[in-house]
Each structure stands twice: as structure tokens, then as C-alpha cells.
Amino acid sequence: MLIKIEKKFNKFMDFIGNILIVMLLLMILNVFYDVVMRYAFHDSSIAMQELEWHFFSIIILFGTSYSLKENAHVRVDFLYDKFSTKTQAIINIVGTIFFLLPFTLLIIYGSYTFFMDSYSIGETSGDPGGLKYLWAIKAMIPISFILLFIEGIVYIIQNINIYRELEKPKKVDPQGALS
Template structure:
């Protein structure tokens, strides 16, 4: 039952990751267009620049949950790597319960008024020619952290399945050696 639930949540997270990848392609075209307009035609659009920033923010916000699903998030591994998969699973579960979930809930709670103020005041960009509907980008903060909670649930399911002996641990992502 838990393995099946994990597979379902995996597919949802992968779909969001796929959409985030599409946003990355959009961001590349957006930046290329902005650069071409600025340096070739000596014209720029504040709205296009803001769209770059907002797209990048959405990619980062939703990418954190996707990274968690693939064990590609940042952690200090000087002790963790030496532990058995069961001990690693316990650390992952406890870290999720005591650190990740409270932080995500705090961000959702703290950003709610921020979003609602932008919505009720019909906040727009302060720059002339900027984007309207500022509440849409601000709403991504609590939504993305709700998605992170969903991903944390999936992460805990995976680690519970490791403890049950049903599933092997996720492989470590390939490390890039910086010299």
C-alpha cells in the first residue's frame, strides 16, 4: 500500500518537474529575446525582464521539491554517507518531521498575508511597463511550499519503505568535483 502511494506521488512530482523543465526552456527563450531586443534593436521591455525574474523564481521554488524526490538536495554529508541505509532513512524521516515540515508550514503561514495584500490591493509592478497582477507570482510562495510538503510526504514514504525493506535507497546524485 505504501509503495503504491509512493509511486503515485512520484508521478505527480515528476509531472511538476517536467513542467519546471518546460519553464526553463521558456526562460532561455525569454532571456535570449530580451538580450536580442536590447543589444540588436536598442529596445527593452521591463515586463520581459520581470517575467525572467518571476520565471526563475518559480523554477527555483518548485525545483526544491523535485530535488528532494531525487535526493539531489543540499546536505552536509560528512557523517551521513558513513551510515547504513536504515540509519540514513531515520535521519531523513526525523529531519523532515522536525526541520523541513515546520519550516515549510512557517513559510506558508508567513506568506499568506503577503499574497492576500497583493490580491486585495490589485498590486502591480512599481516600474512603468511592468507586469500587472503581482499576486500571481507572490501566490507561488505558499503554493510551492505546499508542494514541498507534498514532496516531503513522498520522501518520508520512500524512507519508510527503506526501513520496511521494500525499497532500496535512492542512489546518490553524481558529484561534480571542483578543482
């Protein structure tokens, strides 16, 4: 049953990863457009500049969950790699329970208030010509950390399965390719 839960959520996270790819391409096009307009036509749009950091924020916020799913997150590998697979699974479970999950709950709690304050006043960009609905980008903070919390639970399940030798761990080589 745990493997089924993990596989279903992994499919969802792959969908999120595909959305992030599209957002990255949109961000690249946005930056290209902004640079061409600024330097070739001496014209610039504040809204397009703000859209750049909105895209960037979403990519980073939701990319953390995807990197955890792909086992590409940061850790002290020179120590971790010397341990057995079962010890690594225990470290992952304990680290997720005592560090990742409480951290995500703290951010969810704090950012929800941040978002609600922005939403209640109908916050918009302070710059003339900037984007409206600034609260929408602020909503991405608690949403992305809720997703990270759920991915943390899935990561625990995955490591329980690895500990029980029901599946093999994902390994990432130094260049970032999964093996």
C-alpha cells in the same frame, strides 16, 4: 499501500519536473530575446525583464520539491554516507519531521498573508510597462511550499519503506546522476 501513495505522488512530481523543464526553456528564450532586443535594437521591455525573474522564481520554488523527490537536496554527505541504510532512513525521517515540515508550515503561513495582501490591493508592477497581477507570482510561494510539505510526507513514507527494506534508497553520485 505506502508504496502506492509514494508512486502516485512521484508521477505527479515527474509531471511538475517536466513543466519546470519547459519553464526553463521559456526563460532561456525570454533572456535571449531580451538581450537581442537590448543590444541589437537598443530597445528593452520592462515586462520581459520582469518575466525573467518570474520564470526564475517558479523554477527555484518548485524545483525544491523536485530535488527532494530525486534525493538531490543538500546535506552533509561526508557524515551521512558513512551510516547504514537504516540509520540514513531514520535521519531522513527525523530531519523531515523536525526541520522540513515545520519550516514549510512557517513559510506557508507567512507567505499566504503576503500573497493575500498583494491580491487584496490588486498589486501590479511599480515600473511603467511592467507586468500586472504581481499577486500571481506571490501566490507561487505558498503553493510551492504546500507541494514541498506534501513531498516531505512522501519522503517520510519513502524512508519508512527503505527502513522496512521494501525498497532501495536512491543514491546520487557527485556529478548529480542517480544510480
